[in-house]
Amino acid sequence: MDFTQSAPVAGNRFRTDKALRLHLERLLPPEILAEAAPLLDQMGQLAVDTLPKLADRAELNPPRLIPFDAWGNRIDRIDIDPAWLRLVAMGQELGLVAIPYEGRFGAYGRIVQAGLMQLFDPVSATAACPLAMTDGAAWLLQKHDAALAERYLPRLLAREGGWTSGQWMTEREGGSDVGRSSTVATPAEDGRFRLQGVKWFTSATSADIALALARPEGAEPGSRGLSLFLLELRRENGDWNGIRVRRLKEKMGTRALPTAELELDGALAVPVGGLGRGVAKVASLLNVARLWAGAAAPAGVGHLLALARDYAGKREVFGRRLRDQPSHVAWLADIAARYEGMLGMVMETAAAVGRAEHGGNASLARLMAPLTKLLCARQGISAGSELLESFGGAGYVEDTGLPRVFRNLHVHAIWEGTTNVLAHDVVRALSSGDLGAEWLEDMRRRLSHITVPELQAARDRVTAAIDAVCGGVKAPDEAGARGLALGMARITQAVLLCEAAAWRAETKRDRAGVIACELLTRAPLYSADADPLAALQDLALGT
Numbered sequence: 163m164d165f166t167q168s169a170p171v172a173g174n175r176f177r178t179d180k181a182l183r184l185h186l187e188r189l190l191p192p193e194i195l196a197e198a199a200p201l202l203d204q205m206g207q208l209a210v211d212t213l214p215k216l217a218d219r220a221e222l223n224p225p226r227l228i229p230f231d232a233w234g235n236r237i238d239r240i241d242i243d244p245a246w247l248r249l250v251a252m253g254q255e256l257g258l259v260a261i262p263y264e265g266r267f268g269a270y271g272r273i274v275q276a277g278l279m280q281l282f283d284p285v286s287a288t289a290a291c292p293l294a295m296t297d298g299a300a301w302l303l304q305k306h307d308a309a310l311a312e313r314y315l316p317r318l319l320a321r322e323g324g325w326t327s328g329q330w331m332t333e334r335e336g337g338s339d340v341g342r343s344s345t346v347a348t349p350a351e352d353g354r355f356r357l358q359g360v361k362w363f364t365s366a367t368s369a370d371i372a373l374a375l376a377r378p379e380g381a382e383p384g385s386r387g388l389s390l391f392l393l394e395l396r397r398e399n400g401d402w403n404g405i406r407v408r409r410l411k412e413k414m415g416t417r418a419l420p421t422a423e424l425e426l427d428g429a430l431a432v433p434v435g436g437l438g439r440g441v442a443k444v445a446s447l448l449n450v451a452r453l454w455a456g457a458a459a460p461a462g463v464g465h466l467l468a469l470a471r472d473y474a475g476k477r478e479v480f481g482r483r484l485r486d487q488p489s490h491v492a493w494l495a496d497i498a499a500r501y502e503g504m505l506g507m508v509m510e511t512a513a514a515v516g517r518a519e520h521g522g523n524a525s526l527a528r529l530m531a532p533l534t535k536l537l538c539a540r541q542g543i544s545a546g547s548e549l550l551e552s553f554g555g556a557g558y559v560e561d562t563g564l565p566r567v568f569r570n571l572h573v574h575a576i577w578e579g580t581t582n583v584l585a586h587d588v589v590r591a592l593s594s595g596d597l598g599a600e601w602l603e604d605m606r607r608r609l610s611h612i613t614v615p616e617l618q619a620a621r622d623r624v625t626a627a628i629d630a631v632c633g634g635v636k637a638p639d640e641a642g643a644r645g646l647a648l649g650m651a652r653i654t655q656a657v658l659l660c661e662a663a664a665w666r667a668e669t670k671r672d673r674a675g676v677i678a679c680e681l682l683t684r685a686p687l688y689s690a691d692a693d694p695l696a697a698l699q700d701l702a703l704g705t
Contacts, residue, residue, distance in 0.1 A: 169562075170473035170553070172465055175281055176206030179464060180674070181502050185509045186277050188665050194267055198274045205256060205281040213249065214563070217287035220246035220418035221566060225367075227410045227422075238407040242368055246418045249289035250368075253282060254324040258290070259297045262519065263304075263319050272453070272516035276509055279457045284465035284567055287418035291577075292326040292366050294454035298447035299327035299373055301519075303392075306435035306443050310392060314371065328366025328395075329451075330374040330424070331444065333359065340375055340441060341385035345426060347376040355391060355433065356404065357426040363411065365577075367422040369395060374431065375440050388440035393431035404429035415569030449515050449531040451578045456511065456535035459542030460504035462571045466549040466564070467501055470494060473553060484552075494552070499681035500545050503655045504538045506662045525597050526604060529588065530654070536584040537651035539575040546571045585647035589638040598635040601650070602628065605657050612664045620679040624656045627687035634690065649688030656683050 175182060176199075186202070187195060223243040231237050253259070258278055262271040283290045300318045303311040317325040335342040345359025357376050366372060374391050381387035397403050406425040413421060435443060474484040474494065484490045511527070511534040518524035546568045550557035557564045575581060592598045605628055612621055631653060634646040659682055663675030 167556070168476045170469040170476065172210070172468040172472065174203070174206035174210055175464065175468055176202045176277075179280075179468060181498075181505055182277065182280055182464065184666055184670070184672075184675075185505055185662065186273070188662060189273050189509055189513055190270055194270050194274070198267065198277070201257065201274070202277055202281065205278050208252070208256075209281045209285045213252070213282070213285040216245040216249050216252075217285055217289075217418070218563070219243060220249065220287040220289075224417045225410055225420035227407055229407070236406070238402060238405075240367055240407065240410070240420055240422070242420055243418070246287055246289060247368070249286045250292055250326065251324075253286065253289055253293045254326075255321050256282070257321060258282060258293050259300065259324070260319045260321055262297070262516065263300065263315075269516040269520040269522065270513075272512040272519070273509060276453070276457050276512035279454065280461045280464055280505070283458045283461040284570075288416040288570055288573075289418075290454065290458065291416070291419055292328070292369060294451055295329050295366055295369070296325070296327045297454065298329065298450040299371070301450050302373065302443060302447040303434065305446050306390075310432070310434060314392075317370070325370035326366065326368070328364055328369040328372035329444070329447070330361040330364050330372050332361065332363040334362045340388065340444075341383075343375050343377065343388060345374065345376040347378045347389065347391060347431070349379070350430060353432065354430050356428045357391060357393065357431050358428065359426050360408070361424045361426065363421065364424050365416075365419060365421045367395075367407065367410075367420045367424070371395065373434065373444070374426070375444065376431075378437055381437075385441045389437045390434040390440040390443045391431035392434050393429050414572060415566070416573050417566075448578065449518070449527055452531040452535040452584075453508075453511055453515055455574045455578045456531070456538045457508045458574050459538040459571065460501060460508055462567050463497075463501050463504065463542050463545045463549065466546055466567055467494075467498060469564070470497075470549050470552045477554075490552075493548070495677070496681055497545050497548055499678040500541050502662075502675065502678040503659045503682050504541055504545075506658045507534050507538060507651075507655045510658050525595070525600060529591055529597055529601055532579070532584040532587050532591075533647065533651040533654055535574075535578060536581045536588075536647060537655060540581060540648075542571045542574060581648075582644055585643040586640070588647040588650065589640060589643045592635060592638045598638070601654075602632065602635060605653060608657050608661050612660055614664045614667045614676070616667065616673070616676045617660055617664055617679055620656070620660055620676075620683045623683045624653060624660060624687065627653050627656070630690050631688045645689070652687040656687055 220243045226241040228239040261275050267274050296318050300315055303314060331340050333343050335344050345357055347355040347357055350356045371392055371394050375388045376391055377387050378389055394403055404427050406427055408423040408425055411421040477484050511530040514527040514530045518527040550564055550568050553564060556562050609621055631649050638646055660679050663679045666672045666675035
């Protein structure tokens with residue numbers, strides 16, 4: 163009789179993912195968790211029986227550009243599968259954008275949101291992308307332009323029929339170096355401006371509005387001369403607002419997401435918060451955008467890990483199930499430790515961002531967001547690669563859906579700043595004020611409260627790493643930015659994991675967190691040894 167391998171099933175991860183449940187229980191007051199639990203359970207179930215079917219349809223029918231109609235008229239129509247648009251709408255209906263603004267959960271809204279994202283993101287064909295940008299736009303408008311916020315926030319935060327927003331910063335000349343942007347803003351009627359230029363990579367061509375950087379005529383060169391503008395993508399008659407779609411991007415992943423290269427040819431736009439300080443205004447949404455990008459890494463890894471755990475109980479090799487083979491168990495435990503570290507870091511960053519948005523300390527949130535995003539995005543790729551391997555050949559076969567999750571993990575190391583860009587941002591933040599000293603104090607304070615004997619060795623290793631990184635934190639330099647930022651991120655993650663493990667051991671009598679700490683802190687968290695830049699250039703550049 164022919165053998166057929168049983169497929170892995172992730173199940174409702176809100177019910178089955180112990181790490182996710184415990185982090186939510188630890189960080190949310192009991193009454194908040196009780197109120198949020200039905201929403202999380204609903205999302206977990208939709209992620210089993212509804213979202214994947216829509217995602218499959220959307221991925222099999224990626225966006226298509228129709229540049230001309232049958233008579234030769236330029237129309238630049240982008241056909242998007244209704245399944246993908248439905249995924250975006252479901253994210254809005256379930257509160258993925260609205261929850262932090264509605265006040266229902268107060269400063270804990272970002273934690274609830276991050277929990278929902280863990281369940282939604284890996285099975286939604288990257289529909290979280292426009293939701294993340296909409297969230298960032300809402301926060302920016304609320305902070306910088308009361309009139310525009312009054313007009314657009316009700317639409318951006320609506321659960322039914324809500325609008326979405328894009329952010330159009332990337333141009334051919336600059337990429338992450340937005341100071342080289344060449345889009346020009348020319349005064350038009352009624353205080354509006356017309357934008358002229360090319361946006362090389364836009365991930366929200368289906369959006370209703372967009373935030374775009376442009377240089378008003380006569381403004382100085384560099385980032386200081388840029389202003390931020392808001393434009394509606396369509397006119398009242400449905401035509402494009404001075405926008406031409408040059409092409410849709412062919413990407414390694416995020417294939418259902420309509421990503422386009424756009425030409426702005428007189429697009430009418432209004433300044434956000436007046437002219438000037440465009441880059442500074444955009445920076446205010448980065449904590450939000452980086453939180454979403456960072457959270458997507460453990461979301462994808464958690465989904466693959468749930469499948470791998472289920473598969474380990476179904477797949478038999480050499481006469482035994484995978485879960486009964488010591489080498490496989492040790493391997494999954496190592497990946498699970500990284501997942502626990504990522505998840506704890508994301509949830510703590512969500513807590514910090516939520517506190518900052520409700521009048522709390524904003525400086526540590528300003529640092530936590532880039533540290534979390536740069537480390538978790540890198541860890542997501544490595545852990546996702548290993549998890550794909552745990553399925554053998556099936557992990558390489560498209561119709562299992564597994565390669566799609568892995569491909570989509572890669573984009574988070576690029577969106578909202580590459581690792582080097584984020585490292586530069588961290589060094590710049592440390593170079594002004596007392597943020598470095600504040601971070602060191604916070605790390606040491608958290609460790610001082612950990613008294614579980616089984617965590618002593620891990621705590622000692624983390625303490626040694628903090629001592630080693632002090633010099634770099636107090637005197638950061640650009641040449642060592644990447645190593646310093648990754649070291650700070652690993653230390654932060656290890657401290658938070660030790661903190662969570664101590665709570666878990668004391669309140670649940672559960673040793674799994676202790677074991678995760680031991681596994682995660684065995685590798686060096688930071689090394690101060692670095693060759694001078696001049697010694698590295700020949701090797702790096704092949705000269």
